[in-house]
Amino acid sequence: MEGLPLAAKLYISIVTVTAxxxxxxxxxxxxxxxxxxxxxxxxxxxxEFLAGYFPIRYGRNTKIYINLHTSVVFASVLVxxxxxxxxxAGLGTLLAHITRHRQAxxxxxxxxxxxxxxxxxxxILAAGGWNFDALSIERPDLLALLLAAAAAMYVYDAVSIALIVGFSSRSTPLAVLRNIMTGFYNVETLLQLAIGVLGAVIADAQPFALPLLLLPAWAAYQSSERHVQLREQSLVLEHQAFHDPLTGLPNRALFMDRLRHALTRARRDDVCTAVLFMDLDRFKFVNDSLGHDAGDALLKLVAARLLExxxxxxxxARHGGDEFTILLENIGGDAEAARVADRIAHGLQQPFxxxxxQLDVRCSIGIASTTTERLQPEELLHDADTALYRAKSTGKAHYEIFDARMGSEASDRILIESDLRLALERHEFRLYYQSEVNLRTRRIQAVEALVRWEHPQRGLxxxxxxxxxxxxxxxxxxxxxxxLTEGCRQ
Known part of the structure; x- marks a missing residue:
């Protein structure tokens, strides 16, 4: 009973001694x-042993189950x-728990x-003159006696479960009892008591027919197990759809969904939400020098340290490759987001x-928050990515906070990139030559080819x-x- 609260230990002792x-x-x-x-x-x-050993699980929570214990116990009481x-009741329950390796x-x-x-x-039945040799409920008094015994089992079961759960957890027994009485417990218990009466009738009239009751019970058990397997498979597939298989972190789809809900809460509660876009510096060096397996192992270690x-x-979340995105809700603006970025960078600097x-990992981080009034998920993530690009282009291993100037620079960069892709086809590059003069002979001994881009709008x-x-x-x-080709041609 190690680890149980004193009240729970005391109640278990009372029940055991009473039994x-x-x-x-x-x-x-x-x-x-x-x-x-x-x-x-x-x-x-x-x-009773089979009822405890083969529980019938049901519902979305596969830990909820019916073990038909009440049915067998009530049938035993009647006959x-x-x-x-x-x-x-005692021997069957104990054997089932021992064989299923339950805690002591x-x-x-x-x-x-x-x-x-x-x-x-x-x-209750013995005090009312119940005949255990011949089951009969033809008289009203006998039916009332049976109902009284069933009600007593029902009440004791609910109260005893509420007490042990309440004593073993932070809830009070009264709160647990309220949850029990408003849940599926009522239907389940009444169903089990009815099955118990049916079992008692068969045991009294044709005891050799009792094993036939195993057939529907076994069918219900197999059906529940199949349902549980399908449910567990569904949960696995759902997890795989929204989590990165390497690190176990949320993937981009789940991150964007959480970001969308976070921005909704930010608008409603007028609080700040920030996105950090992080990239590992020199990760390609690790992949190239130690191999992709080492790179994957490093990503797992980085993910675990980020969570810390x-x-x-x-x-x-893992955005892809060596990129990670971080969602910070309800923070105190860009200054607090910057402190988080500092803490992350410092944490990653500890050797892996x-x-x-011993690998010294550095990172670049871009920060964007709702202080810029960007309240669309894609826009906020794009702004953080833009800030990350600025961080990497200005020396790496630090963070940058997005501002409006970065947005215009990013737009210019996209235009330049688009024009640059067409520059070769449009023959917009020019070669200029710079002479190398031998100072002793004062003669030109070589030329250096310098490339320039003659943009139609931007000029040289x-x-x-x-x-x-x-x-x-x-x-x-x-x-x-x-x-090379143009230089040789000229």
Missing amino acids: VLLTTLFIATQSAPSGEHIALAVVLCAF LPPGLALIV DESVFNTGHSIVQTAIAGG QLRPGDTV SLRGH VPPLEFIGLAEEIGLIVPLGRWI
Whole structure:
């Protein structure tokens, strides 16, 4: 019982001691059971074991189940002397818990609970003159006695469960009881009591027909297991659809959905929401030098460390490759987002141990928030991406906060990139030559070819403004080939 609150331990002890005393009392005060009753008890004990060992799960929560325990116990109470019914309830429950490797405290409590529940119903029937040798409810008084025993089992079961759950958790027993009574418990218990009466009728009239009840129970069990399997498969597929398979983080689709809801809350509550777009610097070097497996392992380590740096309510997602996006809700503007970025960068600077290497990982981060009045998910993410590009183009390993100037620069860059792709086809590049003079002989001994871009609207564009961009978009090799060809031709 380690780990349980004192109140829960005390209640389990009370139930257990009560069960032992009641069993002793009923067995001592009753005459020896007949052979027919013993045989029937063995069958019902087997039923009780099977009911506990093969629970019927149902609903969206696959941990909710019916084990038909109440049905078997009520049938036992109606057709067996109380002492023998107690043994059936206790032994069958205990064997089921042992074979399913339940925890000791759970096994002890449920065994004692079954015995006390059975003793209460059996005591009511015995006190009312119930005939355990021949089941009969033809007289109104006998029907009332049966209903009284069923009601007692119902009430005790609900109250006892409320007490143990309440004592074992932060809820109060009264709150737990309220939830029990307003849930599916009522329908389930009434159904089990009705099945118990049916089982008792069959046991009294044709006990050899009792095994036939196993067929619908087994069919219900198989159906529930199939439902659970399909539900679990559905949950796996749902998780795979919205999470990155490598890191387990949310993927872009789930991130955008959460961002959309976060922006809705930001508009409603007038609070600030920020997006951080992060990229690992020199990640390509790790992939090229240590291999893609090492790169994947590093991404997992980075994902785990990012989660350590954030609040429980924040979202970190893998956007793709070595890019991560982070959603910060209800923050104090750009200044707080910048502090988070600093904390992330500092956390990643602690070396990663990977395959015998100590890797120092740096990152660049772009920050965009709703302070810019950008309240569309795609726009906010694009702004963060633009700020990330600025961070990487101005030295890497730091963060940049998006502003309106970056937006215009990004638009200009898109236009330049589009024009640059067409510049080769339109023959807009020009070669200029710079002489190399030998100072001793005062003769030209070589020339250096310098490329310039003669843009139709911008005029002569210097190389510093387009060579880096040509490298990024994959035009540097075709441009170099053109320079060699044109230089040789001239």
